[in-house]
Amino acid sequence: MTTLILKTAATYLMPLLLLFSVFILLRGHYLPGGGFIGGLIASIALVVYGYANRIDRIKQFLRFHPGILIPVGASLSTLAAVLPLFFNQPVMTGLWLSGSYPIIGSIGTALLFDIGVYFVVVGATLTIIFSIAEENVKI
Amino acid sequence: MTDNLLILPVIIQLVIAVISLFFWSRTNYQRLSSIVGNVIFLAVSFILFFYVKENGIMVSQGGNWPAPFGITFVLDLFSASMLVITGLSGLAVSIFTAGSMSRRRALFVFFPIYHFLLLGISGSFIAGDLFNLYVWFELIIIASFGLITLGGGRRQLEGALKYVTLNLVASTLFLTSIAFVYGLTGSLNLADLAVKIPEVENQDLVSIAALLFFVGLGIKTAVFPMYFWLPASYHTPMSAISAIFGGLLTKVGVYALIRVFSLFFLPDSYIGTVISAIAALTLIMGAMGAFIQKDVRKVFSWLIVCHIGFMIAGLGIFSTVALAGAVLYLFHDIIIKTNIFMVSGLLYRINGAHTFKFIGGLYEHYPKLSFLIAIPLFSLIGIPPLSGFWPKILLIEGGIQGFDYFIVAAILLGSFVTLVTIGKLWVTAVWSEQKQVKYVKHFIHFKQLSKAQRIAYVFPIAFLSVVSLFFGFGAFWMLDIANRIAEELINPELYIQSILQFQ
Numbered sequence: 001m002t003t004l005i006l007k008t009a010a011t012y013l014m015p016l017l018l019l020f021s022v023f024i025l026l027r028g029h030y031l032p033g034g035g036f037i038g039g040l041i042a043s044i045a046l047v048v049y050g051y052a053n054r055i056d057r058i059k060q061f062l063r064f065h066p067g068i069l070i071p072v073g074a075s076l077s078t079l080a081a082v083l084p085l086f087f088n089q090p091v092m093t094g095l096w097l098s099g100s101y102p103i104i105g106s107i108g109t110a111l112l113f114d115i116g117v118y119f120v121v122v123g124a125t126l127t128i129i130f131s132i133a134e135e136n137v138k139i
Numbered sequence: 140m141t142d143n144l145l146i147l148p149v150i151i152q153l154v155i156a157v158i159s160l161f162f163w164s165r166t167n168y169q170r171l172s173s174i175v176g177n178v179i180f181l182a183v184s185f186i187l188f189f190y191v192k193e194n195g196i197m198v199s200q201g202g203n204w205p206a207p208f209g210i211t212f213v214l215d216l217f218s219a220s221m222l223v224i225t226g227l228s229g230l231a232v233s234i235f236t237a238g239s240m241s242r243r244r245a246l247f248v249f250f251p252i253y254h255f256l257l258l259g260i261s262g263s264f265i266a267g268d269l270f271n272l273y274v275w276f277e278l279i280i281i282a283s284f285g286l287i288t289l290g291g292g293r294r295q296l297e298g299a300l301k302y303v304t305l306n307l308v309a310s311t312l313f314l315t316s317i318a319f320v321y322g323l324t325g326s327l328n329l330a331d332l333a334v335k336i337p338e339v340e341n342q343d344l345v346s347i348a349a350l351l352f353f354v355g356l357g358i359k360t361a362v363f364p365m366y367f368w369l370p371a372s373y374h375t376p377m378s379a380i381s382a383i384f385g386g387l388l389t390k391v392g393v394y395a396l397i398r399v400f401s402l403f404f405l406p407d408s409y410i411g412t413v414i415s416a417i418a419a420l421t422l423i424m425g426a427m428g429a430f431i432q433k434d435v436r437k438v439f440s441w442l443i444v445c446h447i448g449f450m451i452a453g454l455g456i457f458s459t460v461a462l463a464g465a466v467l468y469l470f471h472d473i474i475i476k477t478n479i480f481m482v483s484g485l486l487y488r489i490n491g492a493h494t495f496k497f498i499g500g501l502y503e504h505y506p507k508l509s510f511l512i513a514i515p516l517f518s519l520i521g522i523p524p525l526s527g528f529w530p531k532i533l534l535i536e537g538g539i540q541g542f543d544y545f546i547v548a549a550i551l552l553g554s555f556v557t558l559v560t561i562g563k564l565w566v567t568a569v570w571s572e573q574k575q576v577k578y579v580k581h582f583i584h585f586k587q588l589s590k591a592q593r594i595a596y597v598f599p600i601a602f603l604s605v606v607s608l609f610f611g612f613g614a615f616w617m618l619d620i621a622n623r624i625a626e627e628l629i630n631p632e633l634y635i636q637s638i639l640q641f642q
Contacts, residue, residue, distance in 0.1 A: 068161075068163075071157050071158075071161045075157050078153055081150075082150055085143055088141060088143065089143065090143045090146075090201055090203050090212075091199070091201055092202045093202055
């Protein structure tokens with residue numbers, strides 16, 4: 001399925017969609033969005049790029065197996081949940097750095113948790129898509 | 140030690156799961172992290188247990204939101220001892236799997252899923268919120284779907300299909316009853332519900348919610364008449380997985396039933412009668428099912444159903460003595476059921492089959508192993524002074540005190556049929572002559588295993604046997620704990636107060 005139109009469009013769409021996914025991730029705390037939907041959009045970006053060219057191209061682009069993103073994301077989320085324990089607070093208490101930063105807004109454990117979810121979703125989705133795509137090649 | 144640390148067992152399981160996900164294809168590191176992690180889990184559970192025993196209930200409000208609104212985590216003596224028991228059988232299964240699981244199977248991410256399962260189990264013990272309890276149960280069943288289909292043989296998928304379907308139905312009913320309760324009281328916190336449920340005007344609706352809850356958890360717990368999925372699926376996965384399923388999964392349901400029905404859905408005359416009748420029927424049907432089976436793992440699966448009846452009976456009688464018996468039986472049952480499924484794995488490694496037709500000659504060739512497996516098997520029957528004996532005495536005493544003679548009869552019948560069934564198994568597997576070893580494809584006999592693997596087979600069985608022996612000979616100490624737990628369950632004021640004080 002390599003058409004010229006899709007191929008050209010995908011080259012421009014992928015960076016845009018990736019950027020959009022980060023935007024969705026960051027606005028997620030008070031507005032609709034967050035790690036899960038951001039992760040899905042990021043994986044859509046990569047999958048569209050992969051199907052427009054060849055599925056191997058995502059692998060070349062990523063340079064690592066997306067499966068590794070699952071434990072990386074999970075450990076970030078775990079860290080976000082456990083961090084308050086070191087400050088003598090119950091688990092999952094939101095800790096926030098004082099002050100606000102441009103673009104990102106305030107930084108806290110909720111953001112760390114969302115980033116973890118983002119990675120887990122990208123990793124899991126791409127792993128599933130890769131396994132299905134590789135099955136197809138054999139047939 | 141601050142109360143916030145009660146979450147540590149859950150965090151430890153989560154961390155082990157994540158660490159073993161990092162070692163995706165390096166199964167040896169996964170085995171190591173699983174064993175080391177479970178040792179740490181057990182140590183932490185013991186520390187928490189003794190802390191709770193000395194200082195009373197620990198409460199932590201997740202996210203620092205006050206009690207009826209946020210998610211409460213509670214650790215009282217009951218949950219703390221359940222964590223210790225989970226740690227004991229979890230560690231045994233870790234070692235057993237490390238030895239018995241082939242690399243090919245371990246590559247299907249066994250260890251991460253296993254630790255997610257333990258995460259769900261230990262989470263449900265510390266949940267102080269009905270919906271939170273539901274979420275932990277979901278985690279448990281999703282992880283168990285993964286484990287029961289691991290390897291993906293045809294028979295396994297058939298068993299898994301029944302298991303999955305019925306568990307989904309059960310979850311739906313469970314969720315419906317939670318919705319009922321929330322509609323009636325506007326709260327989901329267990330302690331808050333204990334205050335609000337008696338004030339509800341329409342007590343009939345409360346009874347309906349209670350029965351829905353009982354059916355939903357009853358399917359997961361495998362009580363009469365909703366137990367058919369259990370003997371149809373538990374004999375299909377590999378022994379290590381059956382061991383953790385048989386030991387812990389149904390017992391989490393029993394734990395939740397005891398917790399909820401002692402706290403707010405109090406077994407009054409109507410619900411109490413229903414529970415007692417169901418307990419008696421579970422005992423009878425489970426015993427009958429076990430009696431006619433001719434396959435080691437099927438016998439054990441049916442015995443799980445049968446013995447669930449003991450614990451539910453204690454709940455149905457609902458007195459301090461009977462509840463102490465139910466709690467003590469729960470502890471004993473987790474250890475013993477994990478152990479006997481590992482024994483079935485060992486018997487398979489020696490005989491190449493699970494059916495009575497092909498097993499035999501254990502005493503002839505492995506006299507020491509025969510003595511070893513005598514401990515779990517005879518504890519299961521409850522021969523005094525082994526561990527199964529004491530809880531049954533308490534249950535019968537409670538039944539007689541409460542004039543529930545029907546239950547007492549069912550308990551005696553259940554014990555008797557267990558005796559006959561295990562006796563039959565013992566004669567077939569141990570005393571009869573060795574039959575032709577049935578070599579199936581890729582079968583590796585016990586003798587062909589390396590020394591380390593053989594130790595991994597035998598050590599966990601010995602370890603849990605020692606625990607059972609302690610339950611039997613240290614009965615005085617165990618009875619003390621069980622009585623305290625039963626007192627706390629019957630008089631939950633302290634539990635309620637410690638949670639709601641944050642208001």
